[in-house]
Amino acid sequence: MLSRxxxxxxxxxxxxxGCRGGRADLGGxxxxxxxxxxxxxxxxxxxxxxxxxxxxxxxxxxxxxxxxFTVLFVIGWTQAKGHKGHAHHWLxxxxxxxxxxxxxxxxxxxxxxxxxxxxxxGFGGSQDLYDHVFIPLLTMHITLVVIGLVxxxxxxxxxxxxxxxxxxxxxxxxxxxxxxxxKMGTIFGVITGVVLLLFVSRVATSGFSxxxxxxxxxxxxxxxxxxxxxxxxQRVWPxxxxxxxxxxxxxxxxxxILFVTGSVTYTMLYILYPGKxx
Numbered sequence: 472m473l474s475r476x477x478x479x480x481x482x483x484x485x486x487x488x489g490c491r492g493g494r495a496d497l498g499g500x501x502x503x504x505x506x507x508x509x510x511x512x513x514x515x516x517x518x519x520x521x522x523x524x525x526x527x528x529x530x531x532x533x534x535x536x537x538x539x540f541t542v543l544f545v546i547g548w549t550q551a552k553g554h555k556g557h558a559h560h561w562l563x564x565x566x567x568x569x570x571x572x573x574x575x576x577x578x579x580x581x582x583x584x585x586x587x588x589x590x591x592x593g594f595g596g597s598q599d600l601y602d603h604v605f606i607p608l609l610t611m612h613i614t615l616v617v618i619g620l621v622x623x624x625x626x627x628x629x630x631x632x633x634x635x636x637x638x639x640x641x642x643x644x645x646x647x648x649x650x651x652x653x654k655m656g657t658i659f660g661v662i663t664g665v666v667l668l669l670f671v672s673r674v675a676t677s678g679f680s681x682x683x684x685x686x687x688x689x690x691x692x693x694x695x696x697x698x699x700x701x702x703x704x705q706r707v708w709p710x711x712x713x714x715x716x717x718x719x720x721x722x723x724x725x726x727x728i729l730f731v732t733g734s735v736t737y738t739m740l741y742i743l744y745p746g747k748x749x
Contacts, residue, residue, distance in 0.1 A: 515528065516528055520741075525740075525742070526737065533574075534733065536573055538730065541729075541730040543562060543566040544566060544723055546562060547559050548720075551719065556634075556642055560630065560641055563626075564627060564630065567627055568627070571620065594739070595744040595746040600744070604739075605736075605739055605744075608732060611732055612736055615725055615729045615732065616729065618725055619722070619726060621693060621696050621697055621700065623722070624697050625701065626719060628701075629714065629715055630715065632711065633711040643715055645710055645711065645713075647710065648710065649705050649709060652702070655698055655701070662694055663691060666691055667687075670683065
C-alpha cells in the first residue's frame, strides 16, 4: 500500500516538497526528503482501517498495539505474582521498550489527541455528549497516556536498580534504596548536556524550528518528572522491593484503565458517532 501511495503522490502531480516535474528531486536536501517521507506516512496512516469501521489505518493500528501491550503487561503482572522473575523481567522490559518506541513514533507522525483541538468535526454525536462525555474521556485518556509513559521509564530504571540474583534466580532486593540529591542533579545535568548536543546537531543539519525545540524540551521535562517522582517516592517507600511492587501494581492498573478509556474513545469516534476527521 505504501508503495502505491508513493507512486501516486510523487508521480501524479507530485505536490510534495522536493519534487519537480512530476518526479522526486533526488538531489533535494535531506530535510526535504524527511518532509516528503513524513507526508507519505501521514497519508498512509489516513487510509481506511482494517477493522471495517470508520477508523483510519493509524487509529486501527494504535488500537491493536494498545491491546497487544495491555495483554503482555497483564501476563507480566501474573508472572511477577507467581515469582517468575526472569520471565517477568524480560517480558515487561521488552514490552515497555516496544511500547515507548511505537507510540512515540506514532504520536510524532499523527499527534495523539489532535481531535481534542479539532472541534466537534471529528465527533458525530450531539454537542452535549461531546462536551460532557467525549472531551472529559479524551482528556482523561491523554493524561493517563502521559502518566503511563512516565511510569514506563521509571519502572524500567527501578527494575534494574532493585534486582538481585540468587542461585540463578532473579529476585527483588529488599533494603534501603535512595538516591542523594547531588547524584540526581549530576545525572540530570549529564542527560541535559547530551540532549542539548543532540538538539544543536539537529539544528546544524536541518535548521531551527519551534517544533524541534518543543520536542527536546518535552524530553527534558519528561526526564525531570521521572527524577522528581523518584525523589518524592523514595521518601514514602524507602525499601526498594516494596517500592517496586507497589508502583508496579499502580502502573499495571493505569495501563488497564488506559485500555478501557482508549477502547471507549475508539468506539465513540469510529463506530457509534463517526465524524468528518479520521
